[in-house]
Amino acid sequence: MSSLGYLAFPPLSSLPSRSTVPEGLPSQHDGNHTPSAATETSRDAEQRAHASEERRRREDVQRQRRVEAQMEMALQGELDYVRMGLSVRDRHGRIDKARTEYLRAEIRRRDTHARVIKQWDTYKTRWKVLLASNTxxxxxxxxxxxxxxxxxxxxxxxxxxxxxxxxxxxxxxIATTEADRLRSALLRWHPDKMSTVLARTVATDVDSVSEGVNIVFRALHARIHHVKDTAAAS
Known part of the structure; x- marks a missing residue:
């Protein structure tokens, strides 16, 4: 007796999958996915907005600098005027005493600032020259x-x-404290440190230089202790 045969089909899971994407077109799973036109347009808009904002910022800075330069020029003109012993006047032509006094105070402040800067630079330069020589x-x-x-x-x-x-x-x-400035000076003017300077001093001036060094050192020493005590009490 012959038995009936049947056709055996493989399970569906074993069949190869067929892509629905036509051949030659990129798949949505393709790693080289190209951004859409909308994405590129949005990115370009952001870049243009950023560039525009940066340009406005630079223009604002330049405008502010021009205004400050003009104000400084006007102030300098007033200062020069007052330096000649004259008084500035208000928009009605009357002497502006308050403004004139302010300008006189500003002149004193600027002159003091320039003098102090010059004397400090001179002090540092003289020390460099002294230490670089052996005369x-x-x-x-x-x-x-x-x-x-x-x-x-x-x-x-x-x-x-x-x-x-x-x-x-x-x-x-200079971004330093008074205590730091005094400590640095104290090290320089310590009698032991200044012994090399005294060794180069002519015999007729040794005593006066030694006395001067001690005066400077004691003044700095007293001041730095005062600064420390004040800081501790606060």
Whole structure:
């Protein structure tokens, strides 16, 4: 007796899948997917907006600088006018006493600032020159930290020494504290450190230079302790 046969079909899961994407077109799973035109348009718009904002920012900065330059030029004109001993007038032609006094105070402030900057730069330059040479030194060759060059140790006042360093700290705008500035100066003017300077000093000026060094050192030492005590009490 013959048995009936049947056709065996493989399960559906084993059949190869057929892509519905026509051949030659990129698949949605393709890693080289090209952004749509809408995406590119949005990105371009963002870039243009950013560039426009950056351009406006630069223009604002330039405009502000021009305004500040014009204001400074106008102020300088007023300062020059007052320097000649004249008084500025208001828009009605009357003497503006308040404005004139303000300008006189500004002149004093600027002159003081320029003087302090110059004397501090001179002080540093003189120290560089002194340390770079080995020639004999007189009392007048020492860069004494005071506004006016002393003729002897008797001209060195402790208050003037302290003022020299505190004024220069404010005028130069260096990002350091008074205590740090004083400590640095204290190291430089320590009698042991200054022994090399004394060794180069001519015999006739050794005593006066030594006395001057001690005056400067004691003034700095007293001031730095005052600063520390004030900080501790606050």
């Amino acid at each position: 004999p030194l007189a009392f007048a060759d020492i860069p004494w930290p005071v506004a006016h060059q002393p003729s002897s140790a008797l001209d060195l006042q402790p208050e003037a020494v302290v003022l020299f360093f505190t004024e220069s700290l404010q005028a130069t705008g």
